[in-house]
Amino acid sequence: VASWFSRGRQRIAAPTLRARSVAKTSSRADLEEFTPTVPELLGRAAYVQLMLFENLGRAVATAPTTAAKAALGRVAERAIGKHRALMSELDALGLDSTGAMEPFTAEVDEFQRMTQGSDWFELVLTCYLTAGFLGDFSAKLASGLDGDERARIEPVFTADWGEHELSGLLNEAMEENPRLGSRLAMWGRRLVGDTMLVARASLRHKDHDPAVHYAAEEARIEPVFTELVAAHTRRMDALGLTA
C-alpha cells in the first residue's frame, strides 16, 4: 500500500478543507498525468456504475416504505443511465463495451462485497458515499482527457446522481431513530477507507515511469484525494455526522 494510505485514516478523522465542489476546484489539483486510457477509464467506470446500480436495486427491494422505494427507484434510474451512457461511448469508439469492463470486475465485485453493510440503512449510506466519492473521482480522471472526449464524458460524472434523495432518506431515518447516527458514522468511516483504496487502484493501471519515484507520484496524487475527502466530509456533514 502506497505511503499516502498510511496517513489516510488520520486525515479523514480531522479534515480541514471544505471544498465547494470537486469540479470547481479542478485547476488546483488534477490527475491529468495519471489518467488511464479511455477504454480503461470508461470500462472501469461503466462497471462501477453497474455495481452502484445493483446496490441501489437491492436498496429498492429492501426499502421499509413505498415512498423510500420510489425515491430509490429515481436514484437507481440515474445510476443505470450513467452506465448506459458510458457503454454507448465505448460502442461509439468502436470498442467492445462488455470486454472493456472485464479487467475490473473481480476488484469491483470484491469492493461491492465488502461494502454491503449489515442492513438497509448501511446499504443506503453505501450508495450515498460511494456514488459520491467514485463519481467525483471519475470526474477528476475525465477532466484529464482530450477536448472532445472530455466534453462528452465529464458531464456523465458531474450530472445529478441522486445525492439529495439519498441524504434525505438517511436524515429521515435518523430523525425517527436517533441512535442510528453513531452506527452510520462508524460505517461511513469504514466505507471511505475501502472507497479510497478502490479509487487509488485505478491509477495503478497507468504505466509506471521508473524515472518517477513513488513518493513523488504520491505527492502529486495526494492533493486530489484531499479534495475528494473534503467532498466526502461535506456529504457526512449533510447527515449531521462527523467524517
Place this chain on the structure above:
Amino acid sequence: VASWFSRGRQRIAAPTLRARSVAKTSSRADLEEFTPTVPELLGRAAYVQLMLFENLGRAVATAPTTAAKAALGRVAERAIGKHRALMSELDALGLDSTGAMEPFTAEVDEFQRMTQGSDWFELVLTCYLTAGFLGDFSAKLASGLDGDERARIEPVFTADWGEHELSGLLNEAMEENPRLGSRLAMWGRRLVGDTMLVARASLRHKDHDPAVHYAAEEARIEPVFTELVAAHTRRMDALGLTA
C-alpha cells in the same frame, strides 16, 4: 376464485390462438367496462413496474457473466423508466403518486415472493414472462381510458420492455445447458397461473354491479385473457418451450 380460473390450467396447456400482438387485436376483446379508475390503474401499474424492476436488479446482481449483467441493465432501465413515467402521470394529475401505490403493495409483494424462482435462470424467465403478460394486460386496461389519458398512458405499456434481450439470454443459457429447457417450461407454467391471478385481481377493484351476474362478467373478461395467454404462448414459443 371465479369460474374462469377453474379451467385456466387446461387452456394454457393447449392454446390454439396465435395473436400477432395484443395491441393490434384490442377491437376484438377489450376490458373497457372493467377498467379501474385512473389512480387505481396507474398506482397498481407503477408498483408492478417497481416490482419488475426489483427482479431485474436482482437478476443483474446475480448474472453469471458481465455481458448478461449489461443486457439485463438495459432491460432494468426500461422497467424503472416506465415506473417513473406512471408516477409522473399521477403527479401531473395532482395525485399522491406514492399513496396511489399503497393499496396494491401487499398483493404485488406477495406475487413477487411467489415468483422469485430457485436460481438466476428461473428469475430471468420470471422477468420475461411477467413483464410481458402484465404489460399486455395494462395496455388492455389503458385502452379503455378516455382519449387524452389513453394517448399518454397506453404507449408506456406498449413501448419496448426488453423482450428480445431477455429471450436472447434464456436461449443462450438453454443452448449451453439443454437440460435447462424442461425445468424452465415447468416454471413458465407455474408463473402464468400466478400472473393471471394477480392480473385478474386488479379487475376486482371495480365496483361490482349486482345486476350483472358473475358468469356474464366472466364471459366478457375471458376473451381478453385468451388473447393474453396467446401472447404468453408466443413468448414461450420464442424460447422453444411449450406453454
